[in-house]
Amino acid sequence: MGAKVILLVEDNISDSDLTRRAFQKNNIANELVVTQDGQEALDYLFGEGTWTGRNVQDTPIIVLLDLSLPGMNGLEVLRRIRDDERTKRLPVVILTSSKEEADVGAGYDLGVNSYIRKPVDFFQFLDVIKTVGLYWLAINEGPRTG
Numbered sequence: 001m002g003a004k005v006i007l008l009v010e011d012n013i014s015d016s017d018l019t020r021r022a023f024q025k026n027n028i029a030n031e032l033v034v035t036q037d038g039q040e041a042l043d044y045l046f047g048e049g050t051w052t053g054r055n056v057q058d059t060p061i062i063v064l065l066d067l068s069l070p071g072m073n074g075l076e077v078l079r080r081i082r083d084d085e086r087t088k089r090l091p092v093v094i095l096t097s098s099k100e101e102a103d104v105g106a107g108y109d110l111g112v113n114s115y116i117r118k119p120v121d122f123f124q125f126l127d128v129i130k131t132v133g134l135y136w137l138a139i140n141e142g143p144r145t146g
Contacts, residue, residue, distance in 0.1 A: 004061035006137075008034045009041040009077060010095075011069050018122070019064070019095075022129035030061065030137065038072030041065075042080055045087055059090055062136045065112075067096040067103055075106050082111045089143040091136060 006023075010016040016034045023032055035041040041063070043049035047056040063081070067074035074094060081087045093114040094107045107115050116132070119125045136142075 005031045005033050005058070007041065007044060007060040007063045008032055009036075009038065009063065009069065009074065010034060010066045011036045012066070015066070015118070018125060019129065022126050023133065025126055026130040026133055028129070028133040028137065033060070036070075038069045038074065038077040041077055042072075045081065045090075046084070056086065059087065061091070061142070063090060063092045064095045064132075065092055067094060067098050067107075075103070075110060078107065078110045078112055091140070091142055093132065093136065095132075 006028075008016060008019055010019065016036075020032055020034075023030070033044065035044055040049070040051075044051045044054065045056070045059070045063075047054045065074045065077060069077070074096065078092055078094070081090060081092060088111075091113045092111075093116060094103075094112050095116050095118060096103070097118045099117065104115050116128060119128055
């Protein structure tokens with residue numbers, strides 16, 4: 001089996017492209033699966049909708065979750081991830097431009113593992129992705145999922 005998948009839930013194409021570039025520049029070789037809304041993310045995780053038939057035992061190593069999503073927002077996605085026995089321990093990092101303190105508190109109340117505000121500057125964003133990759137993919141000992 002190859003490197004574990006990173007699930008990026010991001011509706012902004014520019015931000016998802018920027019994240020992909022940052023992973024490449026930091027030599028993070030994990031496959032990056034991008035879903036553009038909350039429902040698609042849940043469909044991916046639970047093998048439903050367009051992802052019907054996907055092996056749901058093969059859980060992502062981490063979910064990078066934006067909050068501002070069309071339809072179902074990121075906090076609702078997080079709630080559903082934590083409410084399901086199959087994904088309740090899945091590491092989720094909110095990666096968002098939201099500066100709302102209420103969002104930070106709500107994220108932690110719902111069990112997010114980390115809350116990171118996206119830097120506007122590309123080089124700062126590169127550093128954030130490098131740190132996220134190093135910690136979550138190399139240093140952290142995550143729970144067995146699936």
